[in-house]
Amino acid sequence: MFGQAFLTKDQYGSTVKHIEPEHVANIPIPRIPEIEKEIHKKIMKAHEMIEKAQELLLKAERMIYTELGLPEIDEDEIEYFGGEDGRIAKAFTVSSRELGYRLDASYHAPLVEYVFRNLEKSKFEIIKLKHFVDRIIIPPRFKRPYIKNPKYGVPYLEPSHLPLIKYFDIKYLSKYFPNCHKYRLNKGEVLVVTDGSVGWIGLVTDYLDGWYGSNNFARLTINASVNVGYIVAFLYSEYGQIQLKRETFGGVVNHITEEHILNDVKLPKPPRDIQDEIGNRVIQAYDLRDSAIRIEEEAIKLLEQKISELVRNTLN
Numbered sequence: 001m002f003g004q005a006f007l008t009k010d011q012y013g014s015t016v017k018h019i020e021p022e023h024v025a026n027i028p029i030p031r032i033p034e035i036e037k038e039i040h041k042k043i044m045k046a047h048e049m050i051e052k053a054q055e056l057l058l059k060a061e062r063m064i065y066t067e068l069g070l071p072e073i074d075e076d077e078i079e080y081f082g083g084e085d086g087r088i089a090k091a092f093t094v095s096s097r098e099l100g101y102r103l104d105a106s107y108h109a110p111l112v113e114y115v116f117r118n119l120e121k122s123k124f125e126i127i128k129l130k131h132f133v134d135r136i137i138i139p140p141r142f143k144r145p146y147i148k149n150p151k152y153g154v155p156y157l158e159p160s161h162l163p164l165i166k167y168f169d170i171k172y173l174s175k176y177f178p179n180c181h182k183y184r185l186n187k188g189e190v191l192v193v194t195d196g197s198v199g200w201i202g203l204v205t206d207y208l209d210g211w212y213g214s215n216n217f218a219r220l221t222i223n224a225s226v227n228v229g230y231i232v233a234f235l236y237s238e239y240g241q242i243q244l245k246r247e248t249f250g251g252v253v254n255h256i257t258e259e260h261i262l263n264d265v266k267l268p269k270p271p272r273d274i275q276d277e278i279g280n281r282v283i284q285a286y287d288l289r290d291s292a293i294r295i296e297e298e299a300i301k302l303l304e305q306k307i308s309e310l311v312r313n314t315l316n
Contacts (some may be wrong), residue, residue, distance in 0.1 A: 003027070012063040035306055042299035050165055056285040060233045063278045068268045069123035073238045078110045104249065112246045115239055122268040129270075130262035131229060135221040136196055139182040139259055142215060145174040156215045157185065159193040162202045166293055173212050183212045190220040190231055192244065192261055198254045199244035201235045203228070203282070218261055227272070229279025234267045268298040 058114075065072055081093050094108045102108070111147040119126050147153030153172030161167045173180075187209040191202035195216040202217075213219070222228045234240045246284040247260035 008127045030307060032306055035077065035302060037301055039299045042295050046292040046296040049288045052287040053288040056281040060278050060281040061237060064233055064237045067274050067278060068270060068303060071118050071121060072157060077116050107246055111242060116240050119266060123294060124270045126266050127264040127269050128263055129267060132222055132226045133220050133262060134223045136258045136262060137219045139215045147172045147174050151219045155211045157178050157211050157257050159197055159200055159214055159216050163279040182312035185211045188228060190222060190228060192218040192220065194256050197251055198248045199241050201232055201314045203286050205290050207293060227275040227279030230275040233278050233282045253291045255256050
């Protein structure tokens, strides 16, 4: 709270906010010896957990290739129309018989066909994502009833939060508004961004359980036949991302639908032990990140309480 107030007070710019190095350099930092070591220990512990989480995610990503027998994506292997000159523009041709109902070039890009050919090289059966999904929901657009005091609201997750290690600029919605249950996030759901930054992936953990989520998330309830972490790992991979982004449509804002996610994304179905080897690392990584966020929040709360206490004592 205190640090953010100092960081943002000198920001300028109408569309994109900006600060200068001197704005940061001139921020006053209080010295409070009796709690500095404790806060330092908590922050360092949180960062260690975040680093461990990142290592687990990278390991899971590598295992998508090594354990499933999938070649890594190499665009140098893709042939473009016009040879090397065509590669610069990524030019290609497509037969009218293969157009189907899609005339957008991105849908027919050689990279997509390259991915599908590589999928067939997997050691395991390739099936559609829908076979792993019990339910998918994309809630309707809604007017967001923002609340200023967090005490009276529920935190609101937006697509821009998914790539962040720690969620910043969290807004709060009223605890109750019409059809609010449609926007509530439930532990275990896989989130897929359907508008704008199409294909960004998230997993609803204990930390996010009960939050409200944007209508730009598709919420996938994964059935018990598969490790949910495995699904997250695959959708994160280039094989998942290329398939999801292939289906985008829209002139200004990209968009995908439930049907695109369920019927057009394909993935290998390895035995459960391989799923668990990959997926459990993903779940552990998310749990570590949650724990790191909580520890960091404890450190911040401790500091804010101490500063408030010192201020009150000074005024009295």
